[in-house]
Amino acid sequence: MSAQQRRGPSRPQHTAVQPARRVALDVLTAVRESDAYANLLLPTRIARAALSTADAALATELTYGTLRMQGYYDRVIAIAAGRPVDRIDPPLLDVLRLGAHQLLSTRVAAHAAVNESVGLAREVGSRSGTGFVNGVLREIGRHTPEEWRDQVASRAKNEDDRIAALASHPVWVVRALRRSLEAEGRVEELEELLKADNTAPRVNLIALPGLASEPDDARPDRFSPPGFTVGGGDPQGLVEESGGRIRVQDEGSQLAALALTRAQPVLEGERWLDLCAGPGGKAALLAAEALAGGATLVANELVPARAELVRRALAPVPLDVPVWELDGVVVGTEHPEAFDRILLDAPCTGLGALRRRPEARWRKTPRDVAELTTLQTALLDSAIAALKPGGLLAYVTCSPHLGETRGIVASALERHGDVLEQEATAETVQALANERLDLAGDPATVQLWPHRHTTDAMFIALLRKRAA
Numbered sequence: 215m216s217a218q219q220r221r222g223p224s225r226p227q228h229t230a231v232q233p234a235r236r237v238a239l240d241v242l243t244a245v246r247e248s249d250a251y252a253n254l255l256l257p258t259r260i261a262r263a264a265l266s267t268a269d270a271a272l273a274t275e276l277t278y279g280t281l282r283m284q285g286y287y288d289r290v291i292a293i294a295a296g297r298p299v300d301r302i303d304p305p306l307l308d309v310l311r312l313g314a315h316q317l318l319s320t321r322v323a324a325h326a327a328v329n330e331s332v333g334l335a336r337e338v339g340s341r342s343g344t345g346f347v348n349g350v351l352r353e354i355g356r357h358t359p360e361e362w363r364d365q366v367a368s369r370a371k372n373e374d375d376r377i378a379a380l381a382s383h384p385v386w387v388v389r390a391l392r393r394s395l396e397a398e399g400r401v402e403e404l405e406e407l408l409k410a411d412n413t414a415p416r417v418n419l420i421a422l423p424g425l426a427s428e429p430d431d432a433r434p435d436r437f438s439p440p441g442f443t444v445g446g447g448d449p450q451g452l453v454e455e456s457g458g459r460i461r462v463q464d465e466g467s468q469l470a471a472l473a474l475t476r477a478q479p480v481l482e483g484e485r486w487l488d489l490c491a492g493p494g495g496k497a498a499l500l501a502a503e504a505l506a507g508g509a510t511l512v513a514n515e516l517v518p519a520r521a522e523l524v525r526r527a528l529a530p531v532p533l534d535v536p537v538w539e540l541d542g543v544v545v546g547t548e549h550p551e552a553f554d555r556i557l558l559d560a561p562c563t564g565l566g567a568l569r570r571r572p573e574a575r576w577r578k579t580p581r582d583v584a585e586l587t588t589l590q591t592a593l594l595d596s597a598i599a600a601l602k603p604g605g606l607l608a609y610v611t612c613s614p615h616l617g618e619t620r621g622i623v624a625s626a627l628e629r630h631g632d633v634l635e636q637e638a639t640a641e642t643v644q645a646l647a648n649e650r651l652d653l654a655g656d657p658a659t660v661q662l663w664p665h666r667h668t669t670d671a672m673f674i675a676l677l678r679k680r681a682a
């Protein structure tokens with residue numbers, strides 16, 4: 215018998231819904247219905263609703279927390295409702311997910327979580343839907359979060375399903391992450407990694423080298439020399455005041471770009487290429503480094519709207535950087551042996567950035583991996599062709615999936631073994647970092663991790679084209 219049936223007709227109280235919850239629900243619905251990106255949509259909805267700082271923080275926590283833990287909450291909701299979630303009206307399911315998050319993972323009082331959810335259900339659903347939401351959430355509130363974890367765990371089909379359920383990741387993602395850690399001999403870190411994926415990342419900043427300095431209250435990053443965080447205050451205000459010379463950028467992304475620029479001294483007149491540059495975070499750092507060393511830079515991005523973002527990101531750097539809008543796959547044939555250094559920050563599943571893209575884990579499938587590895591292979595072939603003999607290439611992904619990382623590098627070495635060789639990437643990254651990193655596995659590549667380095671799980675492989 216379901217919670218709703220057990221209690222009979224419910225009598226939810228009528229309360230005005232808080233604007234923060236309405237904004238959160240609005241974003242959850244847009245993510246489900248139209249594949250919206252929460253990190254892009256949420257700020258515009260917060261601005262449109264003119265939320266106070268406190269309400270904006272609440273809306274952000276509710277939206278991101280609900281999306282991250284959606285897989286787990288769905289299992290709880292299915293038990294409490296006595297039916298699978300695909301048999302619940304989707305708008306009501308959004309309300310239930312938001313309510314479950316408040317009941318199981320926040321300090322919101324249970325009565326407020328239930329009453330506000332009922333108010334939201336009234337706005338999106340029918341009268342019976344309102345009673346249903348009330349019943350299911352009251353059932354959830356009747357047990358402690360620990361009791362729900364036990365219930366969900368006891369229904370898991372196998373060990374991988376149990377880990378995936380409790381950490382709210384798809385099973386195939388758990389397996390891919392485990393394989394990647396296994397390849398480093400660090401499989402025991404899996405649960406810590408999954409936990410880190412469910413933890414909001416800090417706002418990390420960069421002062422573009424030679425163009426801006428850290429503010430007085432900055433806390434330097436552990437690893438990236440130009441990276442820092444600020445305690446309180448408004449990081450966005452800092453970005454605006456600096457005219458874009460201070461930017462928000464993950465520490466792992468900074469290290470990936472710096473691995474290319476600082477692997478060896480820059481020679482006056484070197485030509486650099488950023489093959490897949492949008493939206494331009496690494497391009498801005500490359501441009502600052504090129505300017506300081508007397509090199510030039512070309513940025514390329516296939517998608518015109520993203521190429522525009524690259525131009526905007528580059529605007530604060532006083533270096534003339536052409537932005538091409540070519541398919542990166544043809545750059546090698548159109549511009550053979552033209553560049554001394556190339557960054558290939560390849561389109562990937564983004565499984566290394568689950569902390570900041572909370573819905574991404576539910577969107578990607580193993581089929582995406584297959585499609586992306588085909589594209590990554592073609593882009594890497596093109597980059598190798600565009601590289602001058604003796605030139606240096608950084609192959610980078612924000613995914614730790616072995617198919618997108620070591621697999622791509624290994625197959626490139628097989629195809630281009632006559633001209634391509636691996637560089638000591640770990641040594642390069644250690645040499646440029648402020649503090650020694652705990653790196654494991656093959657020293658020819660670097661895999662960063664959220665749980666170990668508090669960065670996105672960036673993969674970096676430096677490759678050299680042999681001199682003719």
Ligand SMILES: C[S@@+](CC[C@H](N)C(=O)[O-])C[C@H]1O[C@@H](n2cnc3c(N)ncnc32)[C@H](O)[C@@H]1O
Nearest residue numbers: 490491492493494495496516541542559560561
């Ligand atoms: C991982 S992102 C790059 C992130 C960027 N380096 C940064 O730090 O902001 C990959 C980019 O490659 C672009 N892209 C996808 N397919 C491409 C292709 N065939 N040629 C060039 N760019 C492509 C995507 O639009 C996306 O902007």
